[in-house]
Amino acid sequence: MAQLEIRDLTVDFGGFRAVDGLNLNVEKGELLCLLGPNGAGKSTTLDLICGKTQPTSGKVVFDGATITNLPEFKRARHGVGRKFQIPSVFKRLTVRENLELARSQRPGVWANITRILAKPSEALEKIMETVGLTDQRHVLAENLSHGQTQWLEIAMLLSQDCKLLLMDEPTAGMTASETQRTAAILEKLHGERTIVVVEHDMQFVRKVARRITVLHQGSVLAEGSIKDIESNPEVRSAYLGH
Numbered sequence: 001m002a003q004l005e006i007r008d009l010t011v012d013f014g015g016f017r018a019v020d021g022l023n024l025n026v027e028k029g030e031l032l033c034l035l036g037p038n039g040a041g042k043s044t045t046l047d048l049i050c051g052k053t054q055p056t057s058g059k060v061v062f063d064g065a066t067i068t069n070l071p072e073f074k075r076a077r078h079g080v081g082r083k084f085q086i087p088s089v090f091k092r093l094t095v096r097e098n099l100e101l102a103r104s105q106r107p108g109v110w111a112n113i114t115r116i117l118a119k120p121s122e123a124l125e126k127i128m129e130t131v132g133l134t135d136q137r138h139v140l141a142e143n144l145s146h147g148q149t150q151w152l153e154i155a156m157l158l159s160q161d162c163k164l165l166l167m168d169e170p171t172a173g174m175t176a177s178e179t180q181r182t183a184a185i186l187e188k189l190h191g192e193r194t195i196v197v198v199e200h201d202m203q204f205v206r207k208v209a210r211r212i213t214v215l216h217q218g219s220v221l222a223e224g225s226i227k228d229i230e231s232n233p234e235v236r237s238a239y240l241g242h
């Protein structure tokens with residue numbers, strides 16, 4: 001059974017159907033890229049998974065639990081984490097303090113017990129290493145570069161023990177080398193966490209994506225490997241261009 005199942009998901013915004021009978025399955029540890037032209041419904045799909053937007057109809061199942069109509073904070077308890085384009089880090093705290101705070105916000109009794117039993121410093125060190133911020137641990141978030149700030153936000157989701165990471169254009173505004181490092185971070189997380197990432201940067205997508213779903217007008221236009229997608233005539237005409 002897939003870890004994330006989306007069935008016939010639909011949302012109407014005052015008569016405009018932004019997501020239209022969408023079906024998606026994402027396996028545990030899989031990294032799925034969502035592609036599609038502007039307005040295809042990619043960000044709205046992430047909103048529907050994390051609970052920022054409630055659907056008009058359809059179903060979202062995560063880890064066997066139906067989360068379709070749960071508020072955002074309850075989905076977070078199930079392990080659903082969303083990274084937005086504008087990061088929500090605490091600027092006046094250091095990298096390490098941001099991660100400690102994120103860790104302390106892990107919901108539930110069990111999370112608190114494991115937090116006490118597990119060696120927190122070891123877990124945080126590993127996370128800082130994964131995102132390449134070990135040397136910046138004592139740097140205030142306000143002094144980080146754009147790329148480092150984005151990686152800190154990814155690290156905060158990891159500290160919260162997110163099982164599913166939803167990322168909306170994580171490389172937006174990044175330099176080429178920051179984009180490459182972001183791809184390397186996602187490569188490291190692949191298999192460990194389930195990731196759904198919306199991206200337009202095709203070089204990045206080629207690097208990280210194992211499976212791609214192309215959305216068009218709120219539903220799935222095509223699915224497959226990067227090779228399948230790039231050679232699909234319908235995708236070329238709707239999105240990639242000839």
Ligand SMILES: Nc1ncnc2c1ncn2[C@@H]1O[C@H](COP(=O)(O)OP(=O)(O)OP(=O)(O)O)[C@@H](O)[C@H]1O
Pocket residue numbers: 013016018036037038039040041042043044045
């Ligand atoms: N809250 C809302 N109210 C009304 N319309 C909305 C709302 N949110 C999104 N839309 C519309 O739904 C459509 C899908 O938007 P969405 O942001 O999901 O597209 P997208 O595929 O992420 O596009 P982009 O690549 O430009 O970010 C757009 O036409 C958008 O204007």
